[in-house]
Amino acid sequence: MTDWNGAEMERDGIFAGNNPFEIAREWLAEAERTEINDPNAAALATVDAEGLPNVRMVLLKEIGEDSFVFYTNYTSAKGRELTVNPRAAMLLHWKSLRRQLRIRGAVTREEGPAADAYYASRSLGSRLGAWASRQSQPLSSRAALMAEVAKVTAQKGPNPSRPSFWGGFRIAPVEIEFWADGAFRLHDRFVWRRQAGNETWNVERLNP
Template sequence: MSIAGLRKDYMHSSLSESEVDQDPIKQFGKWFDEALKAHVPEANAMSVATVNADGRPSSRIVLIKEFDQHGFVWFTNYASRKGRELEVNPYAALLFHWIELERQVRIEGKVEKVAAEESDAYYDSRPLLSRLGAIASEQSRPVADRETLEARFEEVKKQHGDQPQRPSHWGGYRLVPDSIEFWQGRSSRMHDRVLYIRQDDGAWRIQRLQP
């Protein structure tokens, strides 16, 4: 079968703008819990898309670590490609894809760094080797070979021991959403799409989009 012939009819569920929670964060929490209960592999994985100063986009998968009324949080190297792009263009788009439930959630908004205390707390909660890796890796930068990378890691292990401090180049980002779209696959490609748009007063307006 050709790639063009690959298709699936979505029959799992439906989504109505008259039935969703008026608060998109609560609606996201409901769907996230359902993804966990359905044992979706890495339900906390999301695509993060950023744009550089020349308008060229890039995306990658990261793991969400927190979400609440303030926004959606992940942690990374501030000097990585996404960090450098967010420095010049502090807007991003997130995408969750829970294929087992035939669902997507698209989130867009402005990105800000979380407080240093919040980054410290999460860094200290990570496994030791992950904390050391955050120090050893100059994320997104070229390296001669794997051996060089591993040698750097061993050097960091000897230097920092079992009590490493969070490096200043590593910490959290929070995306403060101004739009959140919930997508539910439906039969015959007549998908359900419900979009929340934040208004100037902070309230959310809900509307249905055509598939």
């Protein structure tokens, strides 16, 4: 359900639709045809135990029915931060389209069949790399990392299982903003907001 709050009449073209996840999937699909590299690259923002913000690029792997999914090592800096404070913000910026998509919400782990399936779809090198890398921990040299990769390759063979310390995170947004560039910096912005666990969205146009 959606409460249009007067914004429905103005939302046409690239902003049209009754489901923000469907609109987001349409924007990503268009970016896949226009962006040269990694159209699913997203800036992920978290905070540490002291409340200090942290941001890095990740790859968005799924826009589900009610969430946005990415994968990582749970012992990485972002994994540890999301364990302490399971809330995050994400930004996708498509320079070729002059658009951006902003997401904020609560985070839960994706450790089931979906995580297993995505891990199995990765290249063998990437699967072995997930085992070998102690992500975000100090590393003495690249040679040490490659030695660990060789060790893991010998141990795990050609079909390694998904590590228990590696999997997905789902962001269930309470806010999704669609932004498109406008002439003279008079951009178009529509934000969808809802309470956590509530299916009802409120949509508003924002000043640029």
